[in-house]
Amino acid sequence: MPLLRVRDLVKTYQVGDVAVRALRGVTLDVEPGEFVAVIGPSGSGKSTFMHILGCLDRPTSGQYWLEGRDVSQLNDDELSAIRNRQIGFVFQGFNLLSRTSAVENVELPLLYVAGKVPAAERRKRALAALDAVGLADRAEHHPNQLSGGQQQRVAIARALLNNPSILFADEPTGNLDSRTSVEVMDIFQRLKDDRGITIVLITHEQQVAEYGSRIIAFKDGQVLSDAANDRQRLAMGELAMLPAG
Amino acid sequence: MSIGSSLRIALRALSRNKLQTALTTIGMTIGVATVLTMIALGTGAETAIEQQVRAAGMNLIVITAGNYKPKTEDDGGGVVDHQARIDTGASPAPYGDAGAKLASPGDLAVRAPRRRHPDVVLAAFHPEDDPMEKHDHPTSRQRLGDSEAGLGAAATLTPADAAAIRGVKGVQFVSEGIHENVHAVAGDKRWFTRMHGGDVELPNIRRSWTFTAGRFFTAREQARLAPVVVLGAFAAEKLFGDRNPVGQQVLLFKQPFEVVGVVSSGSWMVTPSAGDDQFDAIYVPFTTIHQLLNLSKLTDITVTAASTGEVSRVSKDVTELLRQRHGIGAKMADDFTVNTQARQSLARGGLRPEVARAVVGNVGGLEKVTLEQLGRTLDRATKTMTALLGSIAAVSLVVGGIGIMNIMLLSVTERTREIGIRRAVGARAGDVLLQFLAEAIALSVIGGIAGIVLGAAASGMIAQMLRWSTSISPASVALSFAVAAIVGVFFGYYPARQASRLDPIDSLRYE
Numbered sequence: 001m002p003l004l005r006v007r008d009l010v011k012t013y014q015v016g017d018v019a020v021r022a023l024r025g026v027t028l029d030v031e032p033g034e035f036v037a038v039i040g041p042s043g044s045g046k047s048t049f050m051h052i053l054g055c056l057d058r059p060t061s062g063q064y065w066l067e068g069r070d071v072s073q074l075n076d077d078e079l080s081a082i083r084n085r086q087i088g089f090v091f092q093g094f095n096l097l098s099r100t101s102a103v104e105n106v107e108l109p110l111l112y113v114a115g116k117v118p119a120a121e122r123r124k125r126a127l128a129a130l131d132a133v134g135l136a137d138r139a140e141h142h143p144n145q146l147s148g149g150q151q152q153r154v155a156i157a158r159a160l161l162n163n164p165s166i167l168f169a170d171e172p173t174g175n176l177d178s179r180t181s182v183e184v185m186d187i188f189q190r191l192k193d194d195r196g197i198t199i200v201l202i203t204h205e206q207q208v209a210e211y212g213s214r215i216i217a218f219k220d221g222q223v224l225s226d227a228a229n230d231r232q233r234l235a236m237g238e239l240a241m242l243p244a245g
Numbered sequence: 246m247s248i249g250s251s252l253r254i255a256l257r258a259l260s261r262n263k264l265q266t267a268l269t270t271i272g273m274t275i276g277v278a279t280v281l282t283m284i285a286l287g288t289g290a291e292t293a294i295e296q297q298v299r300a301a302g303m304n305l306i307v308i309t310a311g312n313y314k315p316k317t318e319d320d321g322g323g324v325v326d327h328q329a330r331i332d333t334g335a336s337p338a339p340y341g342d343a344g345a346k347l348a349s350p351g352d353l354a355v356r357a358p359r360r361r362h363p364d365v366v367l368a369a370f371h372p373e374d375d376p377m378e379k380h381d382h383p384t385s386r387q388r389l390g391d392s393e394a395g396l397g398a399a400a401t402l403t404p405a406d407a408a409a410i411r412g413v414k415g416v417q418f419v420s421e422g423i424h425e426n427v428h429a430v431a432g433d434k435r436w437f438t439r440m441h442g443g444d445v446e447l448p449n450i451r452r453s454w455t456f457t458a459g460r461f462f463t464a465r466e467q468a469r470l471a472p473v474v475v476l477g478a479f480a481a482e483k484l485f486g487d488r489n490p491v492g493q494q495v496l497l498f499k500q501p502f503e504v505v506g507v508v509s510s511g512s513w514m515v516t517p518s519a520g521d522d523q524f525d526a527i528y529v530p531f532t533t534i535h536q537l538l539n540l541s542k543l544t545d546i547t548v549t550a551a552s553t554g555e556v557s558r559v560s561k562d563v564t565e566l567l568r569q570r571h572g573i574g575a576k577m578a579d580d581f582t583v584n585t586q587a588r589q590s591l592a593r594g595g596l597r598p599e600v601a602r603a604v605v606g607n608v609g610g611l612e613k614v615t616l617e618q619l620g621r622t623l624d625r626a627t628k629t630m631t632a633l634l635g636s637i638a639a640v641s642l643v644v645g646g647i648g649i650m651n652i653m654l655l656s657v658t659e660r661t662r663e664i665g666i667r668r669a670v671g672a673r674a675g676d677v678l679l680q681f682l683a684e685a686i687a688l689s690v691i692g693g694i695a696g697i698v699l700g701a702a703a704s705g706m707i708a709q710m711l712r713w714s715t716s717i718s719p720a721s722v723a724l725s726f727a728v729a730a731i732v733g734v735f736f737g738y739y740p741a742r743q744a745s746r747l748d749p750i751d752s753l754r755y756e
Contacts, residue, residue, distance in 0.1 A: 054667060056749045077673045085673020095753065099261055112671040116247055158670065194647045 001068055002029035002052060003166060003198050007078030009062035011048050011221075022048040024044055024221040025062070028221035032165070035199045037212030037229070042204060045221035047170060054087055054168045054234045055079040067165065084112050088159025094151040096158075098141040100211045103139040106158045113162065131158040156187055166198040167191065173208055179242055185211040186235035210236060224228065248679070253685035254613040255432055260689070266688065269652045272645025273692025273729055274699055276638055281700030281717065281725045283634035288709065289715035290627040304417070305450070306548040308410075308567065309582045310402045313389045401571060401580040404531070407444075410548055415559045417551040420444035421531040423544050429527055430496035431484040438480045439522055440497065442531030448508075451523075453515065459491035459506030466505075467530035474502040477524035478509035479517040495527070498537060502529070550651050556585050638665075642728065645692060653685050654738035656746075664744055665752030678745035684739020685732055693729025697722055725746035 008093065011023040022045045030036055051057040055071060060223040064071045065083065074082070089095075096105045107127035110117045129134050133153040143151050152172060159167055169188065173181035185241045189211065191197045201212055209215050217224040407421045423442035445464045448454050462473045463588055474495055479489050480503075490504040510517055510524060516523030535541060550559040560583045570627045647705055657664070664677055672680075704715040 051750050054669075056753070077675070080668070080671050080673040080676075090668050091753070096668070097663055097666060108667065111250060112667075112673070112676055119250075167401060201743040209310070230350075 001033075003032045003067060003144050004028075004030040004064075004200075005020055005063075005065040005068075006053070007063045009049070009052060009064060010060045010184070011052060011057070011149070012060045013085045016210045022221055023052070023059070023062075026117070026221075026223055028216065028223060028226060030200065032198055033192060033196045035188065035201070035211070035213040037201045037203060037209035037215045038218060039203055039206065039209040039215060040224070043220075044218040046202050046204075046218040048216065048221075049169060050168050050170055050200065053128030053200065055082050055091060059219065080112070081114065085162050086164050086166065088156075088160050088162075088164040088167040090152065090155050090167065090169040090172045092174040094143070094148075094175070095152055096154060101140050101142055102135065102146065103127060103130060105143070106161060107153055108158060109161045123238070126157075129161050130154070132160075134156045147180075148176050151184060152176060152180070152184055153187070156184070157196070157213060160191070160197075168200050169204045172201070173203070175206075182235050182238050182242065185233075186239055189235050208232075248683070251676075251679045251683040252687060253738060254680055257686040258289065258318040258684055259687055265652065269688055270645075270692030271649050272641055272648045273732065274645075276640075276642035276645045276732070277693045277696025277725045278700035278703060279634050279641060280636035280728055281697055281721060282707070282715075283569040283631055283638055283717040284721040284724065285700070285704035285717045286634065286713060287627060288721070289704075289708070290630075290711060292716060296472040304550045304556055305554070305585065306550060306556060308402065308546040308548065308563060309387050310542070310544055310580075312579050312582050319442075341571050345365045370427065371564065383604045384724050387665045390721065402567075403541065404535075404543060406567060406570060407546045409545065409570060410546060410563055413559060413562050413566060414600055415550050415552060415562075417549045418446040418449045418451055419549075420447040420547045421543050422530050422547055423534050423542075425534070425538070425542065427527070428498055429480065429484060429524060431490075433492065434484050434748055436480055436483040438477075438483075439526040440534070440569065441526055442530050442534035443528055447528065447547075453510060454512035456521065456523045457507050457509045458489055461505070461506055461508070462530050467532050470536045471530065472500060472502045472533060473505045473530070475506045475528040476504055477509055477517060477526040477528070478507055479519060479521065479525040480527050481507045482517075482730035483525075497527075497529070500537065514697050537732060560585055598730050612622075642732055646689070646732045648732065649685055649692075650736040650740060652688070652741065653681060653737055656684070657681065657740050657744040660744075661747060661752045661755040663734070664747050665749055665755065668747075669753060674745040678741045681741035682737050687735035689729045689733030689737070690726070693726055696729065697725050700725065 006029070007027050009023050009026040011019040013022055024045075026049060027129065028047075038046045038049065045126065048057065052059050053066075055066070057076075062072075066086065071079070071082070075104060079241055083089075096102075097134070099173070103123065103126045106129050107122045112175060123219040127136065127139055127176050130139055131155055134151055135150060135157065138150060138154075143154070148153065151233070152175075167188070172184055173187075176184065185208070188199050190238045192199055192213075199212075210229060210231060212229055214227070215229045262322055300665075356463070404421055407419055410416060411419045419728065420443045423598055425442075426437065427440040427442045428437055429440075445467050446461060448456075448461045457478060459475070461475055464470070465471075466473050474497065476490055476495070484490065484495065485493065495502045495504055499514055508528070515523075519525050531543070533628055548559070548563065550556045563721050564579065564583050568579060573579065667677060667680075668674075707713050708715045
C-alpha cells in the first residue's frame with residue numbers, strides 16, 4: 001500500500017474575481033521510504049501540493065489517502081492530530097518560536113498530543129531529539145542566538161519528535177549556505193536510510209532535487225515528469241570533500 | 246492541551262512584555278478595586294448601623310419590680326397612658342381614682358398601707374447588718390424609709406419570671422438584676438460601691454463593655470453560686486490601684502470573693518467615673534447574691550430584643566406574660582414597670598413628661614418608626630455611595646475589558662506566525678482558542694489580584710481617614726476575583742476565536 005495516494009487533486013483559489021488554479025489534477029503515489037524531490041518554478045503548484053499532502057490545506061476536488069485513510073473526509077481536529085502524529089514539517093524560514101528556547105521549540109508537538117505528556121518527559125524527549133541533530137549543547141539558546149543551519153536542525157528535531165512516518169521539507173535549504181545545505185541533506189538521507197522515514201522535499205533548485213531518490217517536476221499545476229533519480233547525490237560523501245565550515 | 250499548560254504559556258507570554266501587561270491591567274485593577282471597596286463599604290455600613298443601634302441600647306427593655314410613678318408625671322389631664330390603656334381600659338390612669346385627685350406628695354400616703362411588710366423595722370432589712378435574716382424587700386427606698394415607697398417598692402419579679410421571658414418570641418438576651426450597695430474590702434482598701442447581681446448574658450446586653458483583664462463569670466460559676474466577682478474599672482482602681490486584680494480576693498459582706506475579671510468601657514464616649522453605677526460597680530452572679538443575702542426576688546430584669554423593630558411588640562408580650570404570671574386582673578395596675586430606651590429618650594429629650602407619655606402611649610411601634618428612620622437615613626447614604634462606586638466600577642471594568650480585548654487582538658495579529666507554527670505541529674483550533682483565552686483571563690486576573698490588593702488598601706484607608714467602617718469578607722474577595730475572570734472571558738473570547746479561526750497556511754506565510 002502506498003504511503004501517499006493522490007488522485008486527480010485539484011486546488012483552486014479565488015483571488016479577487018480571478019480563480020487561480022494552483023493544481024489541475026495531480027495523480028501519483030509515494031511508497032514508504034522514498035526520498036521524493038518535488039521540483040518546479042515558483043507558481044507551479046508544488047507548495048500548494050505539499051500543503052495539501054501535509055494536511056495544512058484541503059483540495060478543491062480529488063482524493064488523497066494518507067496511509068490508506070481518506071484525508072479529504074477528515075475534520076479540522078482530525079487533520080490537526082494527523083499533523084501532530086504522522087507528519088513533520090521543515091520550512092524555508094525555519095518557523096521557530098522566536099522568544100522560546102531551542103528545547104522548548106522542540107517540545108512543542110508534545111504539547112498537543114492527545115493525553116497529557118508530563119513536562120519532565122517532554123523535556124527529556126526534546127533533549128534527546130536535539131542530541132540526535134548534534135545540538136545538545138544549544139538547548140537553552142534562543143533562535144536568534146543560533147546560526148541558520150542550527151535553527152534548521154532545531155526545526156528538524158521538532159519535526160521528528162513524534163516519530164512521524166513522513167517529513168515534508170519546503171525549500172529547507174533556501175536560507176542556508178552551501179555547506180549547511182549539504183549538512184541538512186545529509187540528515188534527510190540518513191533519516192530515510194536509518195529510520196525509513198519518507199521524505200518529500202520541495203525545491204526549485206535542480207542540484208538540491210538531485211539528493212532525492214525520485215524527482216517529480218511540476219509545471220502549471222500539473223506533473224510534468226516523474227522518474228527515479230539514477231544520479232542521486234550523496235550528501236555524506238560530499239561533506240567529506242568540503243572544507244570544514 | 247491542558248488548561249494548566251495553557252495558563253503557563255499565557256503567563257510566559259505576558260511576562261515577556263511586562264510593561265504592556267501592566268498597562269493593560271490597570272483598567273481591570275481599578276475596576277476590581279472599586280468593586281471590592283464598594284462591597285466593603287456597603288457591608289461595613291450595614292454592620293455599623295446594626296452596631297450603633299445595638300450599642301445605643303435601642304433594643305433594650307428593662308422590667309422593674311413595682312409600678313411607682315411620681316404623681317407629677319402622671320396626673321392624667323386627658324392624656325391616655327400607654328400602660329393604662331392596656332391594663333385598665335376605661336380608666337385614664339393606672340391608679341384608678343388617683344388620676345382625679347390633685348397631684349401632691351400627700352397622696353402617696355394613701356398607698357403606703359399596701360406595703361407587704363409595713364411593721365418591720367427598716368434597719369433590720371439591711372443585709373449588711375444581718376445577712377442571714379430572711380427578707381425579700383431589699384429595695385433601698387424601703388430600707389431608707391423613703392416616703393415614696395409604696396407599690397413601687399414591691400419585690401414582685403422572680404427568677405422564674407426571667408426564665409419565662411426567655412421564652413418570649415423575639416427576645417435575644419435576658420439578665421436577672423438585683424442591686425445592692427456594698428462595702429468592698431481588698432486588703433486595707435475599702436470602697437463603697439454598687440453591687441449588681443446579673444446573669445452571664447449581661448456582657449451581651451452591655452455591648453460597649455470591654456474586659457481589660459480576665460473575663461465575666463461563667464454559667465457554671467453562676468449555677469454553683471460561686472463567690473466570684475467582676476470589678477468595674479473604677480472600683481478596681483480604687484481597690485487595687487495599678488495592680489492586676491484578677492485572682493485576688495475581695496471581701497463582700499465579710500465573705501471572700503475571687504476577682505475573675507475587670508470590665509471597662511469600650512466606648513470613648515463613656516469613661517469610668519465615680520458613681521456611674523456601671524464601672525464604679527462590681528458584678529456578681531445573681532444566684533450568689535440570692536444565696537448570700539438570703540433573697541429570692543429580683544429588682545429588675547433586663548431584656549434585649551433580637552430585632553430593634555420588635556421592641557414594642559416584645560415589651561407588650563412581656564407585659565402580658567408577667568401580668569398573667571402575677572395573676573393581675575384586667576382592671577388592676579401592673580406590679581412592675583416595663584421601660585424601653587425609646588420611651589426614656591423621649592422623656593429625656595426635654596419633652597414634657599406627659600407629652601412623652603402621650604406620644605409613647607398613642608403611637609404604636611414608636612421605636613420601630615424612629616429606628617427605621619435612622620436606618621433609612623444611613624441606608625440612603627450607603628446606597629448613594631454604593632451606586633456611585635458601582636458606576637465607577639462598571640465603567641472601569643468595561644474600559645479595562647476593552648483594553649484587554651484590544652491588546653489581545655493586537656497580540657493575535659502580532660503572533661499570527663506563531664499560531665501557524667502551532668497549528669502545523671498539531672495544535673487544534675480549540676488549543677489556540679484556549680491559549681489566547683487563557684492569556685486574556687490571566688491578564689484580567691492579574692489585574693484583578695492587583696485590584697483586590699488596591700481595594701483592600703483603599704478600604705483600610707477609608708476606614709482610617711473617614712472613620713467609616715468597612716469590612717472585607719472572603720466572599721467579597723472571591724466575588725471580585727470572579728468578576729475579573731468573567732471580564733477576561735467576556736472580552737478575551739472574541740480575539741481568541743479570531744486566533745483559532747486563522748487558516749494554518751495563511752498564518753504560516755504571514756510576515
